[in-house]
Amino acid sequence: MAKPGRGPSMHDVAARAGVSHQTVSRVLNEFPGIRPETRQRVLLAIDELGYRRNVAARSLATGRSQTIGVIIPNTTDFGPVSSFYAVEAAVREAGLQALVTATSDEPRAVEESLDFLMARSIEALVLMAPTRMVVDVVDALKPPVPIAYLLTGDERAPWSVSVHQQQGVDLMVDHLVGLGHTRIQHIRGPESSIEAELRAEEFGQQIRARRLVELPILTGDWTAQSGFDACEQVDPAATAIFCGNDQMAIGLIHAAVNKGMRVPEDVTVVGFDDIPEAVHTLPPLTTVRQDFGAVARLAVKALVAALEGEEMPDTSPLPAQLVVRESTAPASATARR
């Protein structure tokens, strides 16, 4: 029987079922060519003993860790976190396990994370890389496994899976222009952020293509505080402010109201992401929804396909969705300061 401190092994099951351990292995791995009766005996023995396959031994014997590594920025933002949950669920459903490390924005921390994961011989990596730096550090270390770049939104990166950032920006600009706004100012996310860059670039192109007034693009760091602070530099003539994410919009609205302005009567403010709180901000926020769960599942699907040698799914950017709430009003209604 089993040794003390360890559970029953295949041999215990085999002994009980009156077969060899290899037959047990075959039953577990669903090999063809097992007599139904034998299979039943084995399954019964497994059940009676409460046997569980030893993952470590299996992984040692096969040389496969059955593990997908995940690197996630240690922010509590809605986007990465919901994507992570979806990744974890998808990985588990695929019969693998997800090993996660949360990492700060320092190169050293990223290296440590990757090192940690490689030491556990992960078979693939989901890289939630908000910044170019993270992508660069990881690429420099050339991990010998397939990598899905999640939420980077950068199509130049191989295996990138994300929501179509440009399309999201287009939807929002359409909406604002449709309301008659011509003086739209953008508060982008930090310089280091790939998504911030993409959104800002697309915004600029849209403004120029539509021959709207070009106002300087302000820079925040995704936090509500930075939106609050950015208010100081907002052009007084701007009738609409397009924030790079919802948190900054929240901070901006706070600052604007502090200054005695009303949203949206005096100024229209919009965000990006559609975090849960966006429904109940004052006023409720018009924003662009990204399906963080869907991109995550797609990334895992792609990686699993790569591991199994199956055909790759289509990883082109997923559609974004405009969510109109109450923080936007027609430009005509806007009283200038």
Place this chain on the structure above:
Amino acid sequence: MAKPGRGPSMHDVAARAGVSHQTVSRVLNEFPGIRPETRQRVLLAIDELGYRRNVAARSLATGRSQTIGVIIPNTTDFGPVSSFYAVEAAVREAGLQALVTATSDEPRAVEESLDFLMARSIEALVLMAPTRMVVDVVDALKPPVPIAYLLTGDERAPWSVSVHQQQGVDLMVDHLVGLGHTRIQHIRGPESSIEAELRAEEFGQQIRARRLVELPILTGDWTAQSGFDACEQVDPAATAIFCGNDQMAIGLIHAAVNKGMRVPEDVTVVGFDDIPEAVHTLPPLTTVRQDFGAVARLAVKALVAALEGEEMPDTSPLPAQLVVRESTAPASATARR
């Protein structure tokens, strides 16, 4: 040399350093009694070959998985998520790895999570259990490992690590009473939630102990939407509303403002948790801060101590902290509807 597809093994290192594989093992495990010169040769060989210890083999040989399981509710709430990051960091720092499963509120999902973790022979479990149900399901399955109950706040549970809920409530009630409020209404979290229960109980006791007006306790589900909805049932005579968390406070404020009330001029509203957005809600929210990182680190410390057979750290509840912002005003200033 190493087989194709696998990295170098201890034998490769041993061969290169001109020692036995066991000496390599001893160097790696920092055994005493290795000649400094030998140790150097081994370290050099490890470095040259880029050798990494095979975690699976090690775990098979020792019978220890070096893994701590984590069960987290799949909500993107600030509390659990920040605690999780802290857990992950602490576990990694302790030389172990954290294996996480996000689980929904259904018993079946909890069972599956636990099963998944046990199959990977975790050595300990961090259980972020918001509901009594999760605790019950896990306890019923009697996992044979030490369990830290994180954020349940229930001192009746063994190994519970959390912020002192009652103290947090007391701080807030003190604050409100200090402002002259006597008609305070509480919107608690869901029936199933342990923390909601603790906060509501303590609130009730405080109200009775101070002989304040007893208003019915309303029930939400932690979401902003439920706070919004609860506004309908708020007693018109209440001058202060104590929400069980910040999200519900956000929803409540939204509804109150929709009804034409001003916060805090017409009604005082407070929350609990101090989520990042609380600084920039309109008005900025008075709330109770919990140090989610600290509890997480403490939980891991306790588990590691249990695994190493060391002395247990003190796991009594951590202090909560009152954060006064602008959503509270003296009761005298409150105009009745």
Place this chain on the structure above:
DNA sequence: CCGCGCGATGTTACCGTGAACATCTTCCGA
């Protein structure tokens, strides 16, 4: 001068599984 003990290192036997190969049975056609 010899043997003992101890420090430093080597040898061997596992840990629990899967892969490759061996063996045994059975069934079918010549």
Place this chain on the structure above:
DNA sequence: TCGGAAGATGTTCACGGTAACATCGCGCGG
């Protein structure tokens, strides 16, 4: 009736470490 192929199962070994025990050499005390 017998040979052979195919199906079902058993045996052996390898995976890469750790643990227990064995060995070797050296210094020191009797």
